[in-house]
Amino acid sequence: MGVVVYLAEDSVFNRRVAIKVITAGLADEPAADAFFLRKARAMATVEHPNVVRIYSFGESTGSAYLVMEYVEGETLAERLRAQGRLSVEEAIPLALQITDALDAAWEKGIVHRDVKPANVLIDSRGRVRVGDFGLAKMVSTREDASLTRAGLIMGTPDYLSPEQARGESVDFRSDIYSLGVLLYEILAGSRPFAGTTPIAIVAHHLHTEPRPLRELRPTRRPASSPWWKP
Numbered sequence: 035m036g037v038v039v040y041l042a043e044d045s046v047f048n049r050r051v052a053i054k055v056i057t058a059g060l061a062d063e064p065a066a067d068a069f070f071l072r073k074a075r076a077m078a079t080v081e082h083p084n085v086v087r088i089y090s091f092g093e094s095t096g097s098a099y100l101v102m103e104y105v106e107g108e109t110l111a112e113r114l115r116a117q118g119r120l121s122v123e124e125a126i127p128l129a130l131q132i133t134d135a136l137d138a139a140w141e142k143g144i145v146h147r148d149v150k151p152a153n154v155l156i157d158s159r160g161r162v163r164v165g166d167f168g169l170a171k172m173v174s175t176r177e178d179a180s181l182t183r184a185g186l187i188m189g190t191p192d193y194l195s196p197e198q199a200r201g202e203s204v205d206f207r208s209d210i211y212s213l214g215v216l217l218y219e220i221l222a223g224s225r226p227f228a229g230t231t232p233i234a235i236v237a238h239h240l241h242t243e244p245r246p247l248r249e250l251r252p253t254r255r256p257a258s259s260p261w262w263k264p
Contacts, residue, residue: 041104044089051089054100070098077167080142084135086155086165105163110220111151119223119251128154129217131162136213139167140206147204149212150193151219191232191239192225199236222250 040053056070074091081087087103110128114120120128132154136146146153146167153166189198195211197204219225226244229235 042101044101050104050106052102052104054102056098070100073167074098074100076142076144077139080139080144082135082138084131084162084164085138086163102165103163105155105157105165107155107157109152110154110156110216113156114151114220114223120220122221125217125220127160128156128162128220129213132164132213132216135162135164136206136209139164140209145204145206146209146212147198148189148193149209149216150190151216154216191235192227194236194239196240199240218244218247222247224250 036057037054038057040055042051042053043049044051071091071093074088077085078088078091086105088100089103090101092099132149136149139146144167146164148166149164153164155163155165157163189195189212193212193215195204195208197208215226227235227238227242229238
C-alpha cells in the first residue's frame with residue numbers, strides 16, 4: 035500500500051496515537067501526497083464513536099502523515115483466526131456498530147471501498163472502530179487517474195464488490211456488498227469465495243452465487259422464534 039504506521043506518545047494530551055506515513059515510494063509522486071491528504075481532510079470531518087478518530091494530518095520532511103486514534107485491542111480478523119465463526123449473539127452487535135460507522139462516512143459522501151475484518155478494530159470493552167479509509171472515495175470528487183492506474187484505490191479481492199472489480203464508479207452500495215461478505219464470514223467461519231489467485235476470486239464475485247449461509251450454519255430454532263436467536 036506504500037504506507038508505514040508507527041505507535042507514538044502524544045506528550046501534550048498524554049495519550050498513545052498511531053501515525054501513518056507515506057513511504058518513500060509514494061512520496062516521490064506529488065499527486066500521491068495530495069491524494070492522501072484529501073482523504074485525511076475528509077475523514078477528519080467524520081465524528082462517530084465507531085470510526086477511528088483523526089487528530090491531525092500534514093506534511094513533514096517531504097512525506098504526508100496522519101495522526102489518529104490508537105485502539106488497544108484486536109482486529110476482527112485476529113478474532114476470527116482465534117475463534118473461527120462467531121455466535122449470532124456476538125455477531126449482531128459487531129455488525130450494527132460497523133454499519134453505524136459506515137453510515138456516518140456515507141453521510142459525508144465517503145465510500146470506504148475496503149471493508150474487511152482487518153480494518154475493523156475491537157477494543158478491550160468490545161467497542162468497534164472502523165479504520166483504514168486509505169482507499170476511500172469521496173463521491174462528490176473525481177479520483178486522480180494516475181493513482182487509479184497504480185492500483186491505490188483497489189479493494190481486497192476477497193471482499194471486492196462486482197462494480198469495483200469491473201472498474202466502475204462506486205457508491206455506498208459497494209460498501210454494503212463488502213459488508214455482506216464480512217458478515218457471511220463471521221457467521222459461516224469462511225469467506226463465500228476462494229481461489230488460488232486474486233483474479234480467480236474476483237471472477238467468483240462477478241459470476242458465482244455463494245453457497246447459502248443456512249447450509250453452512252443450519253438453525254434449529256422454531257419458526258416462531260425471533261430471527262436473531264440461533
